[in-house]
Amino acid sequence: MDHSSYTDEYLTNILxxxxxxxxxxxxxxxxxxSNFVMRYMKRKGYRILPVNPGKAGQEFLGETFYASLSDIDVPVDMVDCFRNSEAVASIVPEAVAINAKVLWMQLGVFNETAAETAESAGLKVVMNRCPxxxxxxxxxEIAYMGxxxxxxxxxxNKLLGKR
Amino acid sequence: MTDPKFETLAVHAGAAPDPTTGARVTPIYQTASYVFDDADHAAELFNLQAFGNIYSRLTNPTNAVLEERVATLEGGATALAVASGHAAQMIAFHTLMEPGDEFLASTRLYGGSITQFSQSFKKFNWNAIFVDPADPNNFKEALTPKCKAIFIESLANPGGVVTDIAAIAEIAHEAGIPLIVDNTLASPYLCRPIEWGADIVLHSATKFLGGHGNSVGGIIVDSGKFDWSASDKFPTLSEPNPSYHGMKFHETFGELAFGIACRALGLRDLGPALSPFNAFMIITGIETLALRMKAHCENALKVADFLQNHEKVSWVSYAGLKDDAYHSLAQKYTGGAGGAVMTFGIKGGYDAGIKMVENVNLFSHLANIGDTRSLIIHPASTTHRQLNEEQQIAAGAGPDVIRLSIGIENADDIIADLDQALMQS
Incomplete structure (x- = not known):
């Protein structure tokens, strides 16, 4: 699909x-x-699972840092990538292996090839956006801040949180 | 709905029904403060990690509707409503400038802006360099390494001057700095500077946005397109901020960075917050912006035609007139419309000018523009009386100059009042 823009419906369905x-x-x-995003999404009712091999085992926001996606022992719906664009290629096979439904790349992160691979495995993809x-x-809510x-x-409006 | 047009956006943008009560008209949230859900929520709000309300100096849900309304009409990414047009200028420059920095400003500006830039900004060691905008290349020649912005008015006040936004935007971008446009006189109905390359648009919302002369307010709109991290010119946006634990605004907030920094630094620390009551009045005004601007322009063109042929009038400056020097620029930027404000020269100079403003009965003699009412002022005896005659002439406010802001009354009545006042002066 074209990743230059997304309909509100597409993003709403994902969220x-x-x-x-x-x-x-x-x-x-x-x-x-990433810290801003995790705190915000957690407060909106999402379960946040932090992945960072350098921090594995440490506590954060009521969860434990995982070394990799494959170490996570609960179902993962979405993988949010705070890595550079090239690194996303290595994240996709893991995301597919754990049956994630959505691959999300943060603002400034683009990888068309990784997006195609993920999409052909049935994942929805968002790139260069912040959840x-x-x-x-x-x-x-964004209007509170201009x-x-x-x-x-x-x-x-209905989408005001998962809780 | 897909691609709603200007008039629809002017009524609806930012103002979906209140999620809690279902109130259809935007409520006035007359509160200083907002409760936190818990201590973590408070911390996240103070750290800018959550979107939400802390204190009405920073955010207010009524003001938020005004902000989204104007950001939408101007085609920007963010907006910040503040206490006045002057406050908007102070906050915008506070985000861009460091002590010792410079900026280029058009000589064709509202007199109050020239005073703010040349007097009060000096106390912050922000230094304005004034440039004649008649030739855009004048800006190129005046640039210095310390310049952080170029500031112009789209339709300039006193009336009649249209500035070449696209040409000046190109010069600003070549220099790696943003173009700021005061769009007060044109309003987004006549001109949307962001479409012509402007990065930041400012308004005195007191004028055509509010439109009824009843509430002072200002607003800053950011296009979200300028790359604040492309150089080291804008450390407030690109460097770690000590008051937010080393967070970088541009990296964290992307296209929202300038708007959030104006709020979370400038408005937080300098303090000129807009009252939610004034925001409500301005929101209500904007709903009829398109209708009013059409009426203002139609009436003003009739008045300018009338004045051009009047025996007591030596000249008329109004870009809506086909033979006006700025009409071709007006065709490009405002669809040929001249707005509501014009100046003319009265035969008999200073003394005739004084008599004129005293002899009107429908026009109000006061210092404002952009009201439903027709307004008149003799700048040399009022707004520009601190200047000597030479300075007055340079500012377009010589002894014979009368400035009009044409209202939305019946054009025949407006013209009749001017005619009788001119004949007595």
Whole structure:
């Protein structure tokens, strides 16, 4: 599929379907973007599973850092990649092996080949996006900080959290 | 819905029904503060890790609707509503400038902006270099290594001047700096500077956005397109921020970075927050922006035609007139419309100017523009009286100059009032 833009419906379906998110390249440094995303998505009701071989075994946000995706012992719905674009190629086979449903690449991360491989294995793919920003946008929360929800509707909004 | 048009966005953008109560019109959230869910939630909000409300100096749900409304109409990524147009300028520059930095500013600006830039900004050691915008190359020649931005008005005040946004945007981008456009006089109905390459758009929302002369406010819109990390010119956006544990705004927030930094640093520390009541008034005003701007422009063109042929008038400056020097630029940037504001020269100079503003009955003699009411002022005896005659002429406010902001009353009544006042002056 074309990854230059996504419909709100495509992203909403992903954010409504997934319950567990493995974050590859997760950092426990509170000033790093991955830390922002994990805290936000956890508060929205997602289970966050941090993956970082250098931190394996350490506690973080009520979970334990995993060395790799294959070490995770619960079903993973989505793999969120905080790695450089090239590194995504090596993440895809693992994501497929653990039956993840969604491969998500963060802002600034692009890998068309990895996207095609994941899609041919049945995964939905998002690239160069941030799930925090997209959840905030689709829920309208991003407008608290001056961003645009882009919602034009006479109906009350429904996507306000998993809880 | 797919691709809603300007008039639809002016009514709806940012204002879906209130999620809690179902209220259809945006409620006025008249509260200073907001409760936290728990201590972790409080920490995440203070760290900017969560989107949410802490304190109405920083965010307010009524103001948020105004912000999304204007960001949408201007085609920007983010907006920040503040207490006035001057506050918008102060906060935007606070995010871009370090002490000792410089910026280029058009000489064709609202007098209050020239004073803010040349006097108060100096106290922060932010140094404005003023440039005649008639030839865009003047900006290129005036650039210095310390320049962090170029600042212009799309339709300039006092009336009649249209600035070549696209040409100046190109010069700014070649120099690796953003173009800031004050779009107050045109409003996004007539001109959307981001479509012509501007990076940041500012408004005095007091004027055409609010439109009724009842609420002071300002707004900063960012396109989200400028690469703040491409150089070391903008450390506030590209470098670790000590007040947020070393977080980098551009890396963390992408296209939202400038808007969030303006809020989380400038508004947080300098403090000019907009009252949610004023935000509500301005939101309500924007719903009729398209209708009002059409009426303003139609009336103003009739008035300019009338003045051009009046025996007491020596010249008229209004870009909506086909023979005006700026009409070709107006055709490019505003669809040929001249907006509501114009200036003209009254025969008899200073004394006739004073008589004119005292003899009107429908026009209000006051210092404002962009009201439903028609407004008149004699700049040399009011807004520009601190300047000497030479400075007044350079600013387009010589002794014979009268500035009008044409309202949405019936054009015949507006013209009749001007005619009787001119004949007595």
């Amino acid at each position: 409504e379907e997934v319950k567990t998110i493995a974050v590859v390249g997760a950092s426990d440094n509170p000033s790093r973007p 925090k920003i997209e959840f905030g946008r689709l829920s309208g 961003g645009r929800s882009k919602i034009i509707s006479s109906k009350r």
